[in-house]
Amino acid sequence: MSSDGSDGSVTVGAPASAPRQFAQGLGLFDAITVVVGVMIGSGIFIVSADMARLVGSAGWLLVAWAIAGLLTIAGALSYGELSALMPRAGGMYIYLREAFSPLLGFLYGWTLFTVIQTGTIAAVSVAFARFLGVLWPAISEDRYLIPPQLISQRYAVSLSSSQLLALAIIVLVTFTNTRGLQYGKIIQNIFTIAKTGALLALIMLGLFLGRNSAAVHTNFAHTWTTQAVKPIVPGLAATTFFGLLVALCISQTGSLFAADSWHNIAFTASEVRNARRNVTLAMVIGTVVVISLYMLANVAYLVTLPLPAIQHAAGDRVATAMLQAIFPGAGTLAMAVAIMVSTFGCVNALIMTGARAYYAMACEGLFFSRAGRLNTARVPGWSLIAQGLWSVLLVLARTYNPASGEYGNLYSNLLEYIISAALLFYIMTVLGLFRLRVIQPDLERPYRAVGYPVVPALYVIGASAILLFLLVYRPATTWPGLFIVALGIPVYAWLRAAKSPARNDGT
Numbered sequence: 001m002s003s004d005g006s007d008g009s010v011t012v013g014a015p016a017s018a019p020r021q022f023a024q025g026l027g028l029f030d031a032i033t034v035v036v037g038v039m040i041g042s043g044i045f046i047v048s049a050d051m052a053r054l055v056g057s058a059g060w061l062l063v064a065w066a067i068a069g070l071l072t073i074a075g076a077l078s079y080g081e082l083s084a085l086m087p088r089a090g091g092m093y094i095y096l097r098e099a100f101s102p103l104l105g106f107l108y109g110w111t112l113f114t115v116i117q118t119g120t121i122a123a124v125s126v127a128f129a130r131f132l133g134v135l136w137p138a139i140s141e142d143r144y145l146i147p148p149q150l151i152s153q154r155y156a157v158s159l160s161s162s163q164l165l166a167l168a169i170i171v172l173v174t175f176t177n178t179r180g181l182q183y184g185k186i187i188q189n190i191f192t193i194a195k196t197g198a199l200l201a202l203i204m205l206g207l208f209l210g211r212n213s214a215a216v217h218t219n220f221a222h223t224w225t226t227q228a229v230k231p232i233v234p235g236l237a238a239t240t241f242f243g244l245l246v247a248l249c250i251s252q253t254g255s256l257f258a259a260d261s262w263h264n265i266a267f268t269a270s271e272v273r274n275a276r277r278n279v280t281l282a283m284v285i286g287t288v289v290v291i292s293l294y295m296l297a298n299v300a301y302l303v304t305l306p307l308p309a310i311q312h313a314a315g316d317r318v319a320t321a322m323l324q325a326i327f328p329g330a331g332t333l334a335m336a337v338a339i340m341v342s343t344f345g346c347v348n349a350l351i352m353t354g355a356r357a358y359y360a361m362a363c364e365g366l367f368f369s370r371a372g373r374l375n376t377a378r379v380p381g382w383s384l385i386a387q388g389l390w391s392v393l394l395v396l397a398r399t400y401n402p403a404s405g406e407y408g409n410l411y412s413n414l415l416e417y418i419i420s421a422a423l424l425f426y427i428m429t430v431l432g433l434f435r436l437r438v439i440q441p442d443l444e445r446p447y448r449a450v451g452y453p454v455v456p457a458l459y460v461i462g463a464s465a466i467l468l469f470l471l472v473y474r475p476a477t478t479w480p481g482l483f484i485v486a487l488g489i490p491v492y493a494w495l496r497a498a499k500s501p502a503r504n505d506g507t
Contacts, residue, residue, distance in 0.1 A: 001013055002455070003373075004125065004435075011408070014154050015084065016117055019418050019464065020373075020375075020376075020378050021270075021272045021336055021373040021374070021378065022089065022181075022270040022374065022378060022379075023180075023181055023271060023378045023409075024270075024271055024273045024275075025181040025182055025185060025271055025273075025458065026181070026185060026268065026271050026272045026273065026278075027272075027273055027278070028274075028278045028281060028282060029189075030185050030188070030189065030272075030274075031265050031268075031272050031278050031279060031281075031282030031286075031296060032281075032282045032289075033188050033189050033192035033193070033287050034192075034264065034265045034268070034286075034289075034349050034352070034353065035262055035264075035265050035283055035285075035287065036192050036196060036284050036286045036289055036290055037188050037191060037192035037195070037345045037346060037348070037349040038261040038262070038264045038265075038291045038346060038349035038350060038353065039258075039259055039260070039261060039262050039286065040192075040195055040196070040199065040285070040290060040293075040342055040345075040346065041120075041124050041258070041342060041343055041346035041380060042110070042124065042127045042131075042339055042342060042343050042346075042434065043254070043257055043258025043259075044199070044258050044293075044294055044297055044319075045317065045318065045319035045320070045335070045338075045339055045342075046315075046316045046317060046319075047078075047254030047258050047311060047316070048061065048065075048254070048298055048301060048318045048323075048364075049310055049311060049312075049313050049316035049318050050230075050251075050254055050316060051064050051065075051251040051254045051255060052307060052310045052311045053228075053229065053230040053311045054134060054229065054238060054247045054250060054251045055125060055226070055227055055228055055229070055231065055238050055244070055247050055248060055251055056226030056227050056228060056229035056237075056238045056247075056307075057222070057223065057224055057226050057307065058219035058220055058223055058248075058302045058307055059220075059224045059229065060189050060224065060226070060238070060244065060248065061298060061302070061307075061310075062295070062298060062299070062302075063248065064248050064251045064252065065255050065294060065295055065298050065362060066295065067248060067252065067255075067462070068252055068255035068256050068258075068291075068294075069259070069291035069294065069295060071256070071459060071461075071462050071463060072256070072259045072262060072287050072291055073284070073287050073291060074455050074456070074458060074459040074462075075262070075263070075287075075310075075426060075430065075459055075463075076262060076263070076283040076284050076286075076287040077284060077450045077451065077455055078366065078429075078430045078433055078449050078452075078456040078459055079095075079263055079280075079283060079429065079430075079447055079451040080120065080279075080280035080283055080284060080447050080449060080450075081280075081400060081433055081445060081447055081448055081452075082095045082266075082337075082429070082432070082433060082436075083275070083276075083279040083280050083283065083447075084276045084277070084280050084445065084446045084447035085265045085436070085443060085444075085445055085446075086098060086269075086305035087269045087270070087275035087276050087279060088269055088270055088360070089267065089268065089269060089270040089271070089356040089357075089359055089360050090266075090267065090269075090356065090357055090359075090361075091263060091265075091266030091267040091269065091356070091357055092108055092112075092263060092357075092361030092425065092429055093105045093108055093109045093112070093357050093361060094360060095429050095432055096425070096429060096432060097265075098436070099429075099432025099433075099435045100428070100432060100433075100435065102364070102366075103489070103492055104428065104494075106361065106488060106492045106495075107485055107488045107489070107492070108114060108425045109208055109358065109360075109361045109367070110485070110487075110488035111319070111418065111421055111422070111425070111484060111485050111488065111494070112357055112358075112418065113354075113357075113358055113367075113386075113387070113390065114390070114484065115355035115386065115414045115415065115417070115418045116418055116422055117350060117357075118277070118354075118387070118390045118391040118394055119388060119394055119411040119414045119415045119418070120260075120261070120350055120390050121170060121347060121350045121351060121391040121394075121397045121417065122166070122170075122392075122394040122409075122411040123409075123411050123412065123415060124343045124346050124347050124350065125166035125167075125169045125170050125343070125347055125395065126162065126163070126166045126282055126395060126409070126411075127339070127343045128165070128166065128169055128339075128343040128344055129162040129165040129166045129169070129277070129338055130162060130165070131335075131336040131337075131339045131340050131343070132165065132336070132340055133162060134332060134333065134336035135333065135336055135337070135366070139161050139162055139165055139286075140160065141160050141162045141163070141401075142160065143160055143161040143162070144158060144159065144160050144161075145159045145164060146158055146159040146160065147159065148400070153400075153402060154399060154400050154401075154402070155398065155399060155400060155410070156397075156398040156399075156400050156407060157338070157396050157397060157398060158398050159262045159396065159409070163395050163396065166395050167392050167395055167396075168204065169344070169347060170347070170351070170391050170392055170395070171388065171392070171494050173187075173344075173347055173348050173351050174351055174384050174385065174387070174388035175346075177348070177351055177352050177355070177379065177384055178375065178377065178379060178381045178384050178385070179362050179377055180377035180378070180379060181271055181352075181377075181378070181379055184348060184351075184352040187345070187348045188234065188345065188348055188349055188352065190345075190350065191341060191342075191344055191345025192345055192349075193338025194341045194345070194395065195338075195341050195342040195345050196289075196293070198338040198341055198342065199293050199338075199342070200293070201338075202297065202300065202319060202323070202335075202338065203293065203296045203297050203299075204324070205323070205326055206297075206299075206300025206301065206303060206304045206321075206322055207299065207300050207303060208295075209326055210300070210303070210304035210322060210325060210326040211303050211304065212303065212304055212305070212306075212325070214306065214415070215302070215303060215305055215306045216303050217303055218306040218307065219302045219303075219306060219307050220302075222442070226238050226239055226244070227307065227308075228307075228308060228311060229247070232246050232247055232250055232495065233473055236367055236473075242477055243395050245451055246473060248467060249466045249469040249470070250336075250467045250469060250470065250473060250474065253419050253470070254475075255294075255425070256419075256466075257415075258294065259287075259290060259291065259294065260285060260422070261349075261350065261353075262283060262287045262290070264349065264350070264353035264354070265279055265282050265286070266279055266283070266355065267284060267353040267354065267355075267356040267357045268352070268353050268356050270356070271356075276377065276447070277446065297319075299316055300322065301319070301322055303326055304322045304326065305318070305321060305322055305325060308404060309321060309325075311466075317335070319335055319338075319339075320332055320335040320336075322402050323335050325483070340497055351384065351387065351388070352386050354387055355371075355379075355380050355383040355386075355387050356380060356383070357386040357418065358371050358380070358381035358383040359371055359372055359383045359386065361456045362380075362383065365495065365499045366492070366495055367386075368382065368383040368386060371383035372387055380406055394410060394411040394414070396412070397409075397410035398410060399413055416477040416481075417477055417478075417480040417481035417484060418481045418484060419470070419472075419478075419481065420467055420470045420471065420477075420478040420481045420482065421481040421482055421484065421485045423463055423466065424467060424471075424482075425468050425487075426463060427459075427460055427463045427464055427467065428442075430456050430459050430460050430463075433449060433452075434453065435471060437452075469481070473486060
């Protein structure tokens with residue numbers, strides 16, 4: 001375990017002398033807007049369609065979202081103790097490193113950089129471009145500046161007008177954040193307020209203006225009766241008790257993805273004023289606000305649209321289908337604008353927070369050395385640039401199916417693969433809370449996890465059950481994710497070996 005810092009916090013890999021220090025420019029409100037802003041992207045407007053196909057009833061759809069909400073809030077309550085104990089840039093990288101080993105911390109950081117954060121940045125940026133395409137048809141994935149060029153039998157690169165806009169968003173937001181924390185904070189505050197207002201407006205419209213008595217009767221006359229379910233695997237669906245249990249767990253890939261990244265504020269802990277208190281409060285308040293909005297949004301969907309209309313919404317765009325039912329013709333345009341606002345704010349939060357994790361890794365010699373330096377604006381400029389470049393590459397990279405001749409997006413495949421791996425890291429982090437209580441019982445803990453040990457234990461049990469069912473029933477997307485994590489082991493060994501000669505030379 002590393003030694004305690006002067007403020008009583010656990011310090012990890014801090015440079016002996018740092019020419020610049022982070023600016024503590026984030027207050028509690030700013031931190032909350034980061035949590036809310038990074039959680040609300042495009043998922044809430046889309047994922048309920050596939051979840052409804054899996055669970056097959058209005059009641060079980062709400063239960064699936066409630067499970068995701070309870071897990072997320074339990075996770076935030078558990079992480080709060082760790083963030084108060086280690087209020088430094090790096091978040092989960094620091095927690096896993098301190099609770100278990102530098103290797104586990106690195107594997108998380110490796111996966112965060114190669115897929116989780118950068119893949120999400122790519123996906124959300126492309127989502128922004130797609131919905132702008134609703135307003136401006138020239139922005140399209142089918143309008144190529146550079147047609148797909150095969151680089152192997154199954155992979156290609158291309159540049160469409162949609163990809164170009166996504167690249168421009170990544171470059172613009174990355175550049176803005178390199179100019180200083182203040183710029184990223186202003187963008188975040190504005191867009192989080194705007195997107196939260198838009199989601200609230202959507203909810204109010206559905207609950208009061210769009211309320212459809214026929215839909216209410218269809219959905220709630222037989223609240224728990226499954227209908228038109230999608231098989232999980234051949235011979236297993238949510239028509240039996242066990243099938244329903246599996247469906248509820250498998251459906252969490254949608255709801256947990258829509259509610260993900262709530263912990264990202266911990267990456268920026270060094271820039272939060274009174275971080276021991278405010279990072280914890282921001283995570284808890286932010287997750288409660290977002291989960292409440294998500295539950296209300298699904299109620300709005302269900303009182304406006306019959307379940308089959310949710311299950312079979314065009315392109316899974318449930319929110320768009322709801323607005324179309326209320327405002328025929330104009331609903332699609334209104335929803336496109338709302339999602340553009342939501343995704344832009346999400347991209348800013350992802351870019352701003354993720355770079356701080358790679359900074360912490362670089363301070364330990366586990367990332368590009370320049371990424372461990374702060375620029376004149378007191379932000380990790382090189383870390384932001386590295387993250388931006390990799391995100392750009394993920395936008396450009398395509399997959400190719402020789403049998404069908406169709407092209408896909410590499411980042412979509414990677415994100416499917418990594419959901420289970422991300423869940424594993426969350427479980428390990430909460431287990432780290434238990435481990436630190438045992439091996440370091442005397443450390444000052446300004447905040448102790450609410451409901452310990454029950455709440456953290458319930459999180460571990462619930463998340464482990466979901467992970468187990470994913471491993472069994474979604475092996476095609478689960479095991480490759482664990483393989484991506486495992487690829488970090490030889491990289492870690494190489495980085496450690498590269499550091500050893502420098503240590504021996506005294507450099």
